[in-house]
Amino acid sequence: MQKPISKPPIRWHIPVFLAPAFIIYTAIMVIPLLGTIQLSLFSDIDGEQVFVGLANFKTLLGDPRWAQQFWNALVNNTWFFIVHMLVQNPIGILLAALLSSNKLRMKAFYRTSIFIPTILSFVIVGFAWKLILSPIWGVAPSMLDAVGLKSLFAPWLGKEEYALTTLALISVWQFVGIPMMLIYAAMLSIPDEILEAAECDGITGISQFWKVKLPLILPSIGIISILTFVGNFNAFDLIYSVQGALAGPNFATDVLGTFMFRTFFGFQLQLGDPNMGSAIASIMFVIILIGVSIYLFGIQTRLRRYQF
Known part of the structure; x- marks a missing residue:
């Protein structure tokens, strides 16, 4: 049976x-x-x-009183993200490549030194850099003067055309350790057999990085890019700690996070409106959801071919 x-x-x-x-x-x-x-x-x-x-969304996007602030914050947020993509991630990849070299000594010291700012509080980082860049008591003017470049100094946090980029670079300094460590881990996971085969074919040094290592770490670079996107479109802490809720000068550093904070809770003479603040937060969620979906369904599937 x-x-x-x-x-x-x-x-x-x-x-x-x-x-x-x-x-x-x-x-x-x-x-x-x-x-x-x-x-x-x-x-x-x-x-x-x-x-x-959807009346609150129509007001936010169509009413001149709201639309001007919203689009200004969205453009600033986009530029904040672009600076991180063009500066932070390439520097992180470069640092990871240097740290993965067998000829470099004191790797642990360099890794720790670069990663330490990542664990610092936004308030500490913002206050410290505000002191450093102050034209009155900051050390930046004297440091530039020591190398004969004092003429290049300007109150970067106080000028509309420089303030947002300056804050983005401060954020890059704080968080460059994250892409560095992720790429470094990805490079360490590359099988030795692949690198040895490349050396047998005469591919070494920088050429080995471009032709062998970089294609293999593309999935990790993709993950870092989407994490950067999500983190930057949630940006609030650093800008609030340095420039306050008004994101000065003249809203030049205003991003969606600070705009939502002022709208939801109110600030100074502006009364709080939780409904409009929630509408801004919902749009932030939709933007992040669209970006993550494009990555997951349009980019990640193509990067899988590089996985070993």
Whole structure:
């Protein structure tokens, strides 16, 4: 007789182990996100919350009083992200390549020194750089004077055309250790057989990096790029600690995070409007969701061919 097919055992341990993370993530991420989206669809009319649909979004994008500030913040946010992509990530890749060299000594010291700013508080970093760049008591003018370049100094945080780029470079200085460590780990994971085969073919030094290592670490570079995108479009702390909620001078450093903060909670003479603030937060979520979706479905699938 044929034996009856036994059913596979129910693996109860899987949901048990996943439950704590799922509950915590739902409580602190999913529920507040859904609440924010719900709040953006209402408006306070005569002290009562009235459902208005997409009216808050139309006001935000079409009303001149709101649209000017929104588009200014979005453009600034985009430039903040571009600076990180063009400066932070290439420098991180370069540092990782240098640290992966067998000829370099004191690697642990360099890795630690570069990564330490990453764990510092935004408030500490912002206050320190504000002191360094101060034209009155900062050390930047004297340091430039020591090398004969004092004429290049300017109150960068006080000029509209330089303030945002200066803040972006400060952020690069603080977080360049993250792409460095991720790329460094990716380079260490490259099998020795591949590198030895490249050396047998006469591919060494810089040529080996461009022709062998770089294609193999492209998936890691893609992950770093999307993390940079998400982090920059959530930017708030550094700008708030250096330039305040008004993101001066004249809103030149205003990003979506600071714009949302002022709108939601109010600041000085501006009254808080949680409904409009939630609308801004919802748009931030949509922008990040679109960027992540493009990466996951349009870019990551193409980068898989480089994985070993």
